[in-house]
Every structure is written in C-alpha cells, then in structure tokens.
Amino acid sequence: MRRAALPVALTGQAGMFENRREGLALALPAATFTLLVFLLPVAIFLSEAFRFEGSWSLQGYIQFFSEPLNQSVFFRTLRLGALVAFTSAIIGYAAAFCIVNLDGKARGQIFGLVVLPLMISPVARTYAWIVILGRTGIVNDTIVGLGLSDTPIRLLFTETAVFLGLLQLFLPLMIISLVSAMENLPRDVIPAARVLGANWFQVFTRIILPLTREGLVMGGTLVFTGALTAYITPAILGGSKVLMLETLLYQKVNVSNDFVSASVIAMILIVMSFSANLLLKRIATARR
Amino acid sequence: MKTLILSTSALALGLAASVSVANAQDRTLTISVYSFAQDAYKEALYDPFEEICGCELVIETGNSVERMAKIEANAADPVIDMAVISSHDALALAEQGLLAEIDTSALSSHDLLYPSAQDPLGNGMAVGYTFYASSIVYRSDLVTVESWADLLSPELAGQVALPNITGTQGPLTLMMLNAALDQDAGDFSPTIDSIGESADDIVTFYSRSSELAQLMLQEEVIAAPVGRFAWSRFQDTPFPFAWADPAEGQAGGMNVMIMTKDNGNEELALEFMDYWLSTEVQTRIANARIDSPANMDVEVSDEIAESLTYGADLINSLTILPPEDIIANRDAWVDQWNRTVIQ
Numbered sequence: 001m002r003r004a005a006l007p008v009a010l011t012g013q014a015g016m017f018e019n020r021r022e023g024l025a026l027a028l029p030a031a032t033f034t035l036l037v038f039l040l041p042v043a044i045f046l047s048e049a050f051r052f053e054g055s056w057s058l059q060g061y062i063q064f065f066s067e068p069l070n071q072s073v074f075f076r077t078l079r080l081g082a083l084v085a086f087t088s089a090i091i092g093y094a095a096a097f098c099i100v101n102l103d104g105k106a107r108g109q110i111f112g113l114v115v116l117p118l119m120i121s122p123v124a125r126t127y128a129w130i131v132i133l134g135r136t137g138i139v140n141d142t143i144v145g146l147g148l149s150d151t152p153i154r155l156l157f158t159e160t161a162v163f164l165g166l167l168q169l170f171l172p173l174m175i176i177s178l179v180s181a182m183e184n185l186p187r188d189v190i191p192a193a194r195v196l197g198a199n200w201f202q203v204f205t206r207i208i209l210p211l212t213r214e215g216l217v218m219g220g221t222l223v224f225t226g227a228l229t230a231y232i233t234p235a236i237l238g239g240s241k242v243l244m245l246e247t248l249l250y251q252k253v254n255v256s257n258d259f260v261s262a263s264v265i266a267m268i269l270i271v272m273s274f275s276a277n278l279l280l281k282r283i284a285t286a287r288r
Numbered sequence: 289m290k291t292l293i294l295s296t297s298a299l300a301l302g303l304a305a306s307v308s309v310a311n312a313q314d315r316t317l318t319i320s321v322y323s324f325a326q327d328a329y330k331e332a333l334y335d336p337f338e339e340i341c342g343c344e345l346v347i348e349t350g351n352s353v354e355r356m357a358k359i360e361a362n363a364a365d366p367v368i369d370m371a372v373i374s375s376h377d378a379l380a381l382a383e384q385g386l387l388a389e390i391d392t393s394a395l396s397s398h399d400l401l402y403p404s405a406q407d408p409l410g411n412g413m414a415v416g417y418t419f420y421a422s423s424i425v426y427r428s429d430l431v432t433v434e435s436w437a438d439l440l441s442p443e444l445a446g447q448v449a450l451p452n453i454t455g456t457q458g459p460l461t462l463m464m465l466n467a468a469l470d471q472d473a474g475d476f477s478p479t480i481d482s483i484g485e486s487a488d489d490i491v492t493f494y495s496r497s498s499e500l501a502q503l504m505l506q507e508e509v510i511a512a513p514v515g516r517f518a519w520s521r522f523q524d525t526p527f528p529f530a531w532a533d534p535a536e537g538q539a540g541g542m543n544v545m546i547m548t549k550d551n552g553n554e555e556l557a558l559e560f561m562d563y564w565l566s567t568e569v570q571t572r573i574a575n576a577r578i579d580s581p582a583n584m585d586v587e588v589s590d591e592i593a594e595s596l597t598y599g600a601d602l603i604n605s606l607t608i609l610p611p612e613d614i615i616a617n618r619d620a621w622v623d624q625w626n627r628t629v630i631q
Binding site for chain 2: 067068069072130134135136154156157239240241243251254255256257
C-alpha cells in the first residue's frame with residue numbers, strides 16, 4: 001500500500017509542518033493550560049483521598065464507607081443512576097423506533113423536539129418540575145381535582161422527583177444515540193424476521209437489540225454517568241432529604257470544609273463512571 | 289551636568305512614584321464578609337469609608353465555611369485583614385490562634401455597644417456588630433404558631449421546613465425545640481431523635497434563607513424557623529406571613545468583627561471597625577434594613593424597627609446559645625443528625 005494515499009493525520013507523517021516538533025509546539029499552549037489549570041489541581045485534590053495523617057492510606061475510603069449515611073447515599077446514587085439509564089433505554093427504544101420509521105419532514109420535526117430540551121438550561125428545566133410537582137402544581141391539582149386525595153401529596157424532595165428530573169434531563173441523549181444506531185439497521189431485517197414468523201418481542205431481542213447495542217452502550221454511558229454527576233437537579237428536587245453523591249460532595253466542601261471526604265467522593269464518582277463505561281463497552285463488544 | 293540633573297530628577301520621581309505606590313498598597317484593606325446585601329453595604333459603608341480614609345477596600349464574600357477555610361489556609365501570611373463572622377465561628381478561629389486581640393481603646397464607639405457585644409468571646413478577640421433574633425415565620429391565614437413544638441405537631445405535618453444542623457439557624461432551632469419539648473437544656477440528643485421520628489413530615493432541611501423564602505412563596509412550606517435578618521424577604525409578598533412570638537421565646541445570635549493575627553494592617557482594620565460601629569453608620573445600615581444595630585445610640589422609626597432585631601428589651605430577651613457550647617457539641621450533633629434525621 002502506498003502510504004502517501006492516506007491522510008497525513010493517519011500516517012503520522014509531517015505534511016503541513018517541517019517536522020513533528022512544530023506540530024507538537026502548536027499543541028503545547030493548550031496542553032500546558034490543561035495541565036496547569038485542570039489536571040494538576042484535580043490530581044492534587046484527588047490525592048487527598050489517599051492521604052491520612054500525613055501518609056498514604058485508604059483510611060479515607062474506610063471511614064467514608066463506614067458511615068451509614070454515606071452508604072445510603074452511595075447506593076441511592078447507584079440505584080437512581082441505573083434506574084434512569086434503564087428507563088431511558090426503554091422509552092428511548094420506542095421513541096427511536098418511531099422516529100426512524102417516520103418520513104423525512106415529520107422525522108426532522110420530532111427529532112428537533114427531542115433535541116430542543118438540550119438547548120435549555122438544566123436549571124430552567126429543573127425548576128419547571130417544581131411548578132409541575134409542587135403542592136399547587138399541575139399534578140397535585142389533578143390528583144385533588146379527581147378526588148384521588150383530599151390534600152396535595154408530597155412529590156417534591158422525594159426520590160421520585162429526582163428520578164423524574166434526571167430522566168427528563170438525560171432521555172434525549174439516549175434517544176439520539178439509539179436513533180443513530182437504528183439508522184444503520186439494514187432496512188429488510190425486521191420485515192424478514194416478521195415474514196419468518198418472529199413476534200415483536202423476538203424481533204426486538206434477537207434483531208434490534210443485538211444490532212443496535214453500540215448505540216445503547218453509548219446512550220447508557222451518557223445517561224448513567226450524567227445521572228451520577230448531576231448536581232443541579234438532585235439539589236433542587238431532592239434537597240438535603242434525598243442526598244446523592246454529587247450533592248453530598250458539595251456539602252462536604254461548602255458546609256463541612258471536609259476536603260478529604262470530598263476527594264473520596266470525587267474519586268468514587270470517577271471510578272463509577274469509568275466502570276460503567278467499561279462494563280457497557282464489554283457488553284457491546286461481547287461475541288454475539 | 290544637565291544629564292546628571294535629569295537623571296537625578298528621574299530617579300527622584302521614580303522613587304516618589306514607588307513610595308506613592310507603596311503608600312497606596314499600604315492603604316488597602318481586605319475584608320471578608322457575608323455575601324448578602326453587598327450593594328446596600330457598598331452604599332452605606334464601603335464607599336463612604338473609602339472616601340474618608342483615602343484607601344481601597346478589597347471585599348471577599350462567601351459563606352462562613354469558605355471564608356474560614358481561607359483564613360486557615362493563609363494563617364502564615366494572612367490575605368484577609370478583617371472579617372465579620374458568627375460568634376461561634378470566631379471562637380473556633382480564636383482557639384486555633386488565628387485571631388489578633390482587638391485594641392478596643394481605638395474604637396470610639398465601643399462603650400456605646402450593648403454590653404454583650406463589647407467582648408462576646410470573653411478573650412478580647414471579637415466585637416459584636418449586629419444581633420439577630422430567630423423565630424418562626426408562618427402563614428397567618430393558614431395556621432397559628434404559639435410554640436416551637438408546633439413545628440412537629442400533626443397540624444403542620446408535611447408543611448414545615450427546618451434549618452439544616454450545619455447552618456447557623458440549626459443549633460438555635462434545636463435549642464428552642466429542646467426547651468419546648470421539656471428536655472434537659474444541655475442535651476439535644478432526645479430532640480434530634482424527635483426530629484428524626486418526624487423527618488417524613490418535614491418538607492426539607494434548608495441551608496440558606498433564600499431557599500426557604502422561595503419554598504414559602506411557592507406554598508410548599510407554611511412555617512419554618514428563620515433569622516430575623518431574612519424577615520424582609522417575607523414582607524411585601526402576596527402572602528400574609530407573620531413572625532411568631534412563641535411561648536418559649538425567641539432564640540438569638542450575634543455576628544462579630546474579628547482581625548486576623550499578624551496581618552500587618554491592624555491600624556486600618558481598626559479604623560474601619562470603628563467607622564462601622566459608629567452611631568452614624570449603624571443607623572444608616574439599620575435604616576437600609578441590612579443588619580440590626582449593636583450600637584445602643586441608634587434610633588430608628590417604628591416601621592424600620594419592625595424589620596430588625598432592635599432595642600434593649602428585645603435583645604435582652606433573646607435566648608442565646610453560648611458559642612463554646614456550639615463548638616464543643618457541633619460534631620456530635622451533626623453525627624447524630626446524619627444518622628437519625630437525614631438518613
């Protein structure tokens with residue numbers, strides 16, 4: 001093969017530059033900036049998680065997980081993250097299947113509606129839930145109006161409120177990922193399966209799911225890690241009664257001045273995000 | 289010769305300029321204050337002081353924890369010269385050896401302060417500049433609050449917010465609930481357990497008064513303990529909010545001025561503190577409804593007084609939680625609170 005036929009970026013050979021060092025020199029300011037104002041401070045902050053009484057230790061983690069409150073916050077974060085990812089996958093598949101089967105104009109309009117919330121601030125989107133879920137909100141007005149309850153029921157500052165807020169926040173990411181995956185699905189496979197006698201459940205589990213799992217992994221990773229690391233939504237809809245790791249981290253820094261616990265939480269969040277990504281990638285690349 | 293004169297003149301001008309720059313730098317005072325009402329403070333305090341002293345004020349704001357952390361982190365070479373903070377946070381800093389003793393002979397208004405504000409820590413390291421009462425704000429069209437115990441009553445279940453234990457209002461609420469529930473004055477443990485048992489009936493545990501005001505205006509909450517400094521947030525709203533006068537009385541607290549140790553700017557810091565404590569400035573700040581005065585000579589109209597913690601009778605009636613008690617017990621309270629209330 002003639003290497004000259006490949007783009008320069010792929011060959012690694014200098015094309016625009018006299019030599020490799022010139023190219024690297026151009027990247028140096030950005031790399032230095034990132035190193036000094038992001039990587040270094042983060043590394044220093046995270047290293048706190050492994051320091052105890054002046055020496056390297058895992059004591060910070062032992063202390064963190066020995067607190068019942070921290071345990072419940074950890075498992076709540078994991079549970080809500082997984083639930084949001086799972087629910088968004090179910091809703092996302094239905095929505096994506098519908099979108100890819102629409103004709104051009106309607107498809108564009110519906111897809112635009114899916115993307116629209118991403119252009120609105122998460123703060124504004126979360127505050128909308130206060131209007132919806134509040135004591136005088138639409139849901140409670142309906143419940144009381146229909147006679148299902150004599151008084152408004154408590155919806156805000158519950159796990160349900162945080163779940164709904166996170167689902168609404170991250171569902172578009174799942175739908176976009178699944179639409180992208182389904183667009184690459186061969187057009188004839190579903191009709192062929194149906195002709196051969198497969199019911200819709202079999203079509204989904206044996207055709208759609210295996211062929212779109214890269215999209216599912218991408219969407220799942222974005223939704224799960226997004227739900228783990230979201231701050232605004234759990235803070236507004238959950239408050240101090242439904243603490244999640246991110247809101248607990250904020251409390252540790254800004255209320256307790258406890259940077260060791262904060263760096264332990266930050267490290268746990270990073271490990272959880274990377275683990276989820278690795279796990280889902282493994283599922284995606286597993287032999288079919 | 290001409291060259292020599294020009295050179296000498298240039299050198300002299302250069303030296304003069306450097307001296308003048310040095311003087312300007314010397315006349316810079318860095319203060320650390322609460323972040324609320326900064327526009328009003330600028331008008332009532334900062335701008336007039338800068339004009340009088342010919343100096344520059346550098347204002348650092350944030351919550352108590354952030355500001356204390358900054359003072360602790362820069363203990364060897366203080367970047368903050370003077371700060372205002374709660375009395376128990378001041379005591380915590382004093383116990384770490386981070387504060388300087390205040391030369392009260394340099395404060396011309398010191399004798400005009402309420403006696404409890406003159407040396408609130410008992411070690412000469414703080415001077416009180418404002419008091420605040422703490423009671424229960426409630427919707428008078430929906431409910432009547434006559435006791436702190438009403439916060440945990442079945443009638444208010446699901447419609448009450450309490451301050452988080454980690455804030456200034458948290459321990460004050462615990463103290464008053466403790467009294468209302470007839471518990472041993474020195475032991476908040478049974479009261480925290482009682483709150484834990486009612487945790488499902490409490491809408492949320494708020495951290496900032498602005499957060500509470502929002503919840504009350506959205507009708508999520510109809511009663512909650514709050515500091516008097518936040519009362520103006522509830523006035524002039526569409527809802528009839530009232531300030532409770534509970535049978536157990538109102539709790540109270542004091543914010544104080546402190547000076548960091550070895551900051552090298554003590555003289556200017558004392559000048560600023562003296563100005564802030566003067567009758568003129570304390571009256572201006574009171575009339576702007578920013579802070580309640582600690583200066584006994586301040587006189588305000590009845591309308592303004594209604595918004596403040598004003599007057600000897602009210603101030604002397606407040607139940608104060610000693611700063612040393614807060615420092616000694618805070619960790620245990622937070623620990624029990626996390627186990628029995630938040631979890």
